[in-house]
Every structure is written in C-alpha cells, then in structure tokens.
Amino acid sequence: MTQQIDTDVAIIGAGPVGLFAAFELGMLKMRSVLIDALAEIGGQCTALYPEKPIYDIPAHPAIEAGDLIAQLERQIAPFSPARLLGRRVDRLEGAAGGFTLGTDRGDTVRAKAVIVAVGAGAFGPNRPPLEGLPGYEASGAVQYYVRRREDLRGKRIVIAGGGDSAVDWALVLRGIASSIQVVHRRAKFRAAPESAAQLDAAARRGEVEMVIPYQLHALHGANGMLESVEVVDLEGATKRLPADVLLPFFGLSMDLGPIAGWGLALERNHVAVTPSTCQTSVPGIFAIGDVANYPGKLKLILQGFSEAAMAAHAIHPIVYPDVALHFEYSTTKGVPAA
The missing domain is CATH 3.50.50.60 (FAD/NAD(P)-binding domain)
Structure with a gap:
C-alpha cells in the first residue's frame, strides 16, 4: 500500500543513528518519518549482529545490538515517527524547505529537510x-x-x-x-x-x-x-x-544507490559534510553516521548520536524560520508531547 506523508524531516535510514535522530528532532518539536530498505528497524545492528555485544555505548558497559535498538525504539515512542520500511528512496526533488521524496513502492514524502543516515549505503556480503x-x-x-x-x-x-x-x-x-x-x-x-x-x-x-x-x-x-x-x-x-x-x-560491499546521484559532494563513497552542522553540499540535506565524512571523523555509533543532535539543531531554523531556538537541557524541559 503506497502512502503520502507530509512531515518536517525525512530520515533515510532506520539504524541506531537514524532512530536517535528521530528522538532529537522530537525533542525540538519536529515531526519525522523513518525510511529504510530493510523490513525492520535497526540497520546492521538488527540484520547482521543482533546478539553481538557493543561496549562503547555510554552508561552500558555491554549491550547487545538488538537490545540497543529496542531501547532506542522505546526512546522515540513518545514522538510516534512515521515509518516506511521495506522501501528504497529512488527520487529526491526540491530544495530546503520543500523536498519531495519518492520510493520504489510508489510512496511520496514531502519534507522541509532530509537526513541521510544510511551507514555506508545498501550492504551485502563479499x-x-x-x-x-x-x-x-x-x-x-x-x-x-x-x-x-x-x-x-x-x-x-x-x-x-x-x-x-x-x-x-x-x-x-x-x-x-x-x-x-x-x-x-x-x-x-x-x-x-x-x-x-x-x-x-x-x-x-x-x-x-x-x-x-x-x-x-x-x-x-x-x-x-x-x-x-x-x-x-x-x-x-x-x-x-x-x-x-x-x-x-x-567484509560488506557498499552501495549508496540513488543517493550518489543527488548532487552531494562525495568522498570515496561517503558524503562530505560540514562538521558543526552535518549539512551536505546541498542546503537542507544532512548526513550523519557512517555515511558522513569530515576531518577527524570516527565511525562510532556514539559519534553518530552526537551528529544526530547537531543536525537536528541545524534543521530547526529550516522547519521554524521565525522561531528562535533557545537551547535547554532535557532535565529542564523533559520530553515534549508529540
């Protein structure tokens, strides 16, 4: 069944970094949709190694990849982001403030900004x-x-x-x-x-x-x-x-697929971004996680989490151009209602 979704931000990739981006956007009262080629959320954590322990997630001396995804899903639940799973984005048109995305299943998504969180693209074993x-x-x-x-x-x-x-x-x-x-x-x-x-x-x-x-x-x-x-x-x-x-x-063979044809500046199959905002060479399109590249980049989930927060704050003026964003700690404002 095809869907038409109007939202604030389209997140391409529902791995751990994409999921946390949905949380950060929700904390800033922005709506989002998660789009992923896999039929379930979690990216490689779910598809490749759900029972493998991860040791560098803050406050978790060890957590299995599948459990990490389950916790992230609980964290985004208050914001109820829309989901288009088992879909591949094959079309992107428009500009900051008014993008239109199309999927291989015929879905249409209208969003003011786009976050690319696809890891290193579609993956398969060598x-x-x-x-x-x-x-x-x-x-x-x-x-x-x-x-x-x-x-x-x-x-x-x-x-x-x-x-x-x-x-x-x-x-x-x-x-x-x-x-x-x-x-x-x-x-x-x-x-x-x-x-x-x-x-x-x-x-x-x-x-x-x-x-x-x-x-x-x-x-x-x-x-x-x-x-x-x-x-x-x-x-x-x-x-x-x-x-x-x-x-x-x-190892895995990686393929950015249609994303490689969107006019983004690429560096060896990765997307170049401005480190402070994670914005790509195309205004309104941001890249976070393993797909993003800049000097000093570390391919760690925890760094992807930080990039999700930076991208969300950089996107706020695109979604709310007339609203000043005053930074607040989550302990002060709590989790806003969806």
Whole structure:
C-alpha cells in the first residue's frame, strides 16, 4: 500500500543513528518519518549482529545490538515517527524547505529537510568465489551473519577472514560450537589488537584452531549439507577441514544507490559534510553516521548520536524560520508531547 506523508524531516535510514535522530528532532518539536530498505528497524545492528555485544555505548558497559535498538525504539515512542520500511528512496526533488521524496513502492514524502543516515549505503556480503556456493547458502551451511548463536550450538564451525567480525565471532562462539577453526592467509589479523590477543590466547588453550596461512578453496558435501571445507596454502597444498557451517567474513560491499546521484559532494563513497552542522553540499540535506565524512571523523555509533543532535539543531531554523531556538537541557524541559 503506497502512502503520502507530509512531515518536517525525512530520515533515510532506520539504524541506531537514524532512530536517535528521530528522538532529537522530537525533542525540538519536529515531526519525522523513518525510511529504510530493510523490513525492520535497526540497520546492521538488527540484520547482521543482533546478539553481538557493543561496549562503547555510554552508561552500558555491554549491550547487545538488538537490545540497543529496542531501547532506542522505546526512546522515540513518545514522538510516534512515521515509518516506511521495506522501501528504497529512488527520487529526491526540491530544495530546503520543500523536498519531495519518492520510493520504489510508489510512496511520496514531502519534507522541509532530509537526513541521510544510511551507514555506508545498501550492504551485502563479499562472497568467496567457491563452486556450488548458492546451494550451501540456501541451506544455511554458509552464513555471512550470525543472527542467533544458539543456532550454531554443537556445530563444527569454520570461520574465514582476518577482520573484527571473524575474530569476534570466533571468541563469542567458544563453548557453543563443538569446534572452531579460523582460516586466514597470514598470521597478522586486522582486528582490534586486544581481540587478536584474546584469539591467540584461546588458540593456545585449544579453544580454537588456527589454520594459517591458508585460503578457502572448495566446499564438499551433498544436497546443500556441508561436510568439509577445503583450504589451500601459498604453495598450493590443500587440506580438508571437517565442517557443518562456514562463516566467511570478508567484509560488506557498499552501495549508496540513488543517493550518489543527488548532487552531494562525495568522498570515496561517503558524503562530505560540514562538521558543526552535518549539512551536505546541498542546503537542507544532512548526513550523519557512517555515511558522513569530515576531518577527524570516527565511525562510532556514539559519534553518530552526537551528529544526530547537531543536525537536528541545524534543521530547526529550516522547519521554524521565525522561531528562535533557545537551547535547554532535557532535565529542564523533559520530553515534549508529540
């Protein structure tokens, strides 16, 4: 069912930073709509690692990604932002104070300002070039995201990759999987040093097996059921690793999609913004979170939260050109009625 929505601000992206932007806008008495290509809110936190703990959210020594999204949803509830999920914005026209957005489902949104909070755009896994891969993907024998750790209980797991995801999941799945083997082409990992050190310690204790230096070479099994993963070293020697599930973590391919054609100044697939306001090169369009780029930028959720607050304050004069904004602490004004 197509919808027509008139609002103050259109937020493209319903991940954690987009959700917090809805809160900040609500605190300044601005209406918003959340638009996301995924069928549920949360972005990568929901789609890729809902059970993975995050350690750098203020006041939460550790919080699982899915729980963080649930708390953010509670936080925006008083403002009841409209939602257009399972939609991709494919059209943007107009100027500050009067934008019109269209989706691939035929929806129309009229807004005075736009916030782009799409992470690094539409995302998908970088797949290894292995024969028969689609059949193993369909059966779940090859997975690129871990939605529920319990689904892997008692399984023989092969993890391929050398970044944070590979190392983190090797550590998390200890005591859940019956065996864990980590395949990497070299001894040095790209993961956070502390995590890499923990993996080395786990290997010394026999909790995981390091398969280095090797790369994925072939999959063996029948009817989508995996029996072993064949790996090859730099000299061409191969060996087979018994496996029920392969977790290849080779990063995500990112695509800004139609956003790349909106005339925004781009820097290596990211959107350049003014740091103090997060406004892009097009007045009235703002970018926050991982998609935004400026000197000193850190790709952290907490920095995206700060950018959401700055963007909301910068948008206020566009939505209320004749109203002076007097800064107030939330402890003073509370949460205004929607």
